[in-house]
Amino acid sequence: MSDVDIELGHRKLAWARQHMPIHARLRERFSAQPPLQGLTVAVCSHLEAKTGVFIETLAAAGAEVVFTGSEPGSTQDDVVAALNEQPGITGFARRGADEGEFRCYHMSVLDRGPQFILDDAAELTARMAGDRPELLASLVGTCEQTTTGVRRLQAMLKDGVMDFPSYAVNDSPMKRYFDNVHGTGESTLANIAVATNLLFAGQQVVVAGYGYCGRGLAEKARGWNAQVTVTEVEPRRALEAHMNGFRVASMAEAAAYGDIFITATGNPEVIRREHFERMKDGVVLANAGHFNVEIDAAGLADMAESLEECRPGLLAHRMPDGRRLNLLAEGRLANLAAPTAMGHPAEVMDQTFATQLMAAVHLVAHRDALTPGVHAVPDAVDREVAAIKLDTLGIALDRLTQRQEAFADAWRLADIQA
């Protein structure tokens, strides 16, 4: 750690802080009455400056914070070092840690006996349940911010090992409508553009999946003047894409004419051999969905005669017939694993992490009323985060009048007409 530039870590945190106004409001609010006082809270996430501001705010809420990475490739050592200089915060992580070291860091966090976990893909929660099950007895709860994590928790519940409540922050409107749509959309396109140094305008962009992420990707690619095709497996989503003005096609059709392919489905092998066989020379393949599984990278490598890193993070697969198919970041998340990647923009993470934080505070306050299992974040919590954000933007809201409120609650015709 000796050559780590701690000063740079502090500057990165300062920049993120400037663009995370909800967290600033929460730090102010918590200074009077810290709601997490006396609790050891573990954070497992991508460790960079925005997560750092989240960690600082948890400490301001009174928690003793221990943190570790959810993915060794995304850890920024300077930010980790800058956080470790702050009172009430202890982190265990190093960029590029191998599997054994990565596990040791997680175990060091668990050794502190966290009573609450703010998790990514349920990594730390699953490790606690698997390796240190005796700690589950003092676990008050968890908050989970990924689709994968929510699924894992549900699997844990089914297997009878989930004896604590968890809020599915991933499923809350404040996460999905902004993080998945705008965060994934903007950061993925930005990284493809920088990694390839190619134009979007006029290109045939194929987006696989028209869920929250897919909608953002498709809309933003259209905003960059690309011609966008959507592929889907769900008829209503396909129809929605069609009525929103996108071309809808099967991957088999789109493979033949696409220039840039972006997957966001959560499913494996969405683009595979039968599609690679039909693709044009020079296509770009990027994934914005689940880990590294949506593009069959192994199948592609197997079909290739030779591989060449044509630009950092971009691997050209030369086919026996001379076509080059360019895979970005080994098919890992383009907005997190590409060489230029910095994850989602700060404003989006301000909202996502604030929802995590407010959900954690709510869960701790209502721990006795919650049954073990995965729960939706209470609507009031989600709305409050939105209201704080609007307030920081100086955007005013109208309020329902008494008559409007009464109208909404009425069912008798006489009352409705009154």
Ligand code: NAI
């Ligand atoms: P979602 O469930 O709203 O959308 C997924 C869509 O893909 C659905 O409409 C589904 O019908 C469709 N789909 C499934 N299999 C398909 C196939 N073989 N071909 C075409 N379409 C298919 O999920 P959401 O929120 O859009 O997330 C998608 C993935 O992106 C998840 O794995 C999630 O974890 C990941 N994600 C990635 C982020 C990032 O930073 N890159 C941020 C947020 C989510």
